[in-house]
Amino acid sequence: MKHKAQCQCGQLVVEATADPDIVGVCNCIECQRRTGSAFAYAAMFRRDKVTISGVKKDWTRDTAAGRKLTNHFCPDCGTTVYWSPEMRPDHHGVAIGCLTTEVPQPTTAIYVSEKVSWLEFPEDWGLYQRSFAEG
DSSP, X not given: OOEEEEXXXXXXXXXXXXXXXXXXXXXXXXXHHHHTSSSEEEEEEEGGGEEEESOOEEEEEEOTTSOEEEEXXXXXXXXXXXXXXTTSTTEEEEEGGXXXXXXXXXXXXXXXXXXXXXXXXXXXXXXXXXXXXXX
């Protein structure tokens, strides 16, 4: 299936020619700050299946796991449409809220140790106290 994501003003577009490998949520404090919400809701697409068009600005930060993560956002409207995690160099994370197409429901949550107190996840999800790599 083909998927499309775009920023609020529509000039930064991400298109994927395959379904995501992972759909999940991140509860780390940095993702909470990036989204202004309780967590980030993301689809991880293989880079070789992704095409990006439009103008973007990049900002790179260190993650809690000590790796780099580069956020890619629209310089006009400020929407972070996608990001490139050093931990998964063959993937781009795409913000679900930017997608114009549906993806499968999430099945995993990372940084559960940093989630807001009222949030509960289904027991059949893969739940990680920190990142995938750290368990």
